Amino acid sequence: MMLRLPMAAVLAGMLLVGAASWKVAAAEPDRPLVLERTIRLRDIGGRIGHIAVDVARKRLFVAELGNDTVAVVDLERGRVTHRIDGMRAPQGIAYAPRADVLAITNGGDGSVRLFHGADLTSMATVALENNADAIRVDPGSGRLIVGYGRGGLAVIDPSKGTLVSTIKLPAHPEGFQIDPGTGRLFANLPDRREIAIVDLAAGRQVGSWPVKAQANFAMAIDPAGSRLIITSRRPARFVVLDAKTGASLVSQQTCRDSDDVSFDAKRQLAYVSCGDGRLDVFAMGNGYPRLAQLTTRADARTSLFVPELDRLFVGARAALLGTNAAVLVFRTGS
Numbered sequence: 001m002m003l004r005l006p007m008a009a010v011l012a013g014m015l016l017v018g019a020a021s022w023k024v025a026a027a028e029p030d031r032p033l034v035l036e037r038t039i040r041l042r043d044i045g046g047r048i049g050h051i052a053v054d055v056a057r058k059r060l061f062v063a064e065l066g067n068d069t070v071a072v073v074d075l076e077r078g079r080v081t082h083r084i085d086g087m088r089a090p091q092g093i094a095y096a097p098r099a100d101v102l103a104i105t106n107g108g109d110g111s112v113r114l115f116h117g118a119d120l121t122s123m124a125t126v127a128l129e130n131n132a133d134a135i136r137v138d139p140g141s142g143r144l145i146v147g148y149g150r151g152g153l154a155v156i157d158p159s160k161g162t163l164v165s166t167i168k169l170p171a172h173p174e175g176f177q178i179d180p181g182t183g184r185l186f187a188n189l190p191d192r193r194e195i196a197i198v199d200l201a202a203g204r205q206v207g208s209w210p211v212k213a214q215a216n217f218a219m220a221i222d223p224a225g226s227r228l229i230i231t232s233r234r235p236a237r238f239v240v241l242d243a244k245t246g247a248s249l250v251s252q253q254t255c256r257d258s259d260d261v262s263f264d265a266k267r268q269l270a271y272v273s274c275g276d277g278r279l280d281v282f283a284m285g286n287g288y289p290r291l292a293q294l295t296t297r298a299d300a301r302t303s304l305f306v307p308e309l310d311r312l313f314v315g316a317r318a319a320l321l322g323t324n325a326a327v328l329v330f331r332t333g334s
Contacts (some may be wrong), residue, residue, distance in 0.1 A: 048305055090104050193210065260272075262312065296328055
C-alpha cells in the first residue's frame with residue numbers, strides 16, 4: 001500500500017535535502033544571508049567557544065567549551081571527523097597557515113596548546129598566567145597574539161611553540177584586532193570601558209579610547225576603510241569608529257548579548273551574532289542601516305565569517321534537553 005505523506009512533510013524533506021548540499025546556488029540578492037545547512041556537533045552541557053578555519057583543508061575548528069574538547073569539522077562532508085580532547089575550558093582558536101599550526105587557548109588553566117596542522121598531533125604548550133582567552137594571528141609576522149590574565153597580551157612563535165614576549169594592559173582584553181597597515185592592535189577592555197591601542201613593534205600600549213557603553217566584547221576591523229567595529233551589551237549597541245582618531249561614526253541598536261562581529265569587505269557588510277538568538281546584518285555605509293535580522297538559536301553567540309568561502313559560521317549550544325549543539329552555516333548573497 002502506498003503511504004501518502006502530507007504536503008508540508010514533503011516540502012520539509014525537500015528543504016532538508018537542499019540544505020545538506022555544500023554547493024548550492026547563491027543567496028537571493030535581497031537577502032544578505034541564508035541558512036544553508038546545520039552541522040550537528042553533539043549534546044554539550046555548556047557554551048560553545050570560538051571558531052577557526054583551515055581554508056586549504058576545508059576544516060572548521062569549534063571550541064566545545066562545556067565539554068573540554070575541540071571539534072574538527074570536515075566542511076566537504078558536513079560532519080565532525082575528529083575531536084581534540086584534554087582541554088581545560090577551551091575558549092579561543094586560531095589557525096596559523098604559515099606555520100601550519102592550530103592554537104587553542106584554555107581559560108581553565110591559562111595554557112595555549114599548539115598542534116601540528118597536518119595530523120593534529122600535539123606540538124607544544126605555552127603556559128600563561130591564567131584565563132587564556134582571545135587569540136589572533138598577526139598578519140605581518142605570522143605570530144600568535146593571545147589575551148590573558150588580568151591584563152596582558154602574549155606573543156607566541158607558532159613555528160617554535162615558544163613565548164616571544166608579553167605586553168602589559170590595565171585590564172583583561174576581550175575581542176581585539178590588528179591593523180596590518182600600521183601594526184597597531186586595538187583591544188576591548190570592558191572592565192575599563194575603553195579600547196586599548198597597542199604598538200606591536202614597540203611592544204607596549206600607546207593610547208586608549210573611551211567607550212560610552214558597558215561590556216564591549218566583540219570587535220572587527222576594516223583596514224582599507226580605517227574603521228573599527230565594536231559591539232556592546234549594556235546597552236546593546238553597534239558602533240563604528242574611525243580607526244585613526246577614535247571618533248564615533250555611528251552608534252545604533254543591535255541584538256542583545258553580542259559576542260562576535262565580522263566585517264565582509266566584498267559586500268561592505270557587518271555581521272553581529274548574539275546570545276538572544278538573533279543575527280544582525282548592517283550595511284557599512286550610507287548611514288549604516290540594519291539590513292536584516294535573522295533568527296538563530298538562544299545562546300548562539302559566537303561566529304566566524306570566512307571570506308574565502310563566502311560563509312558565516314555560527315556556533316549554537318544545545319538549546320533544549322535532547323537537542324544537539326551545532327554549527328549554523330549561512331551563505332552570503334551575491
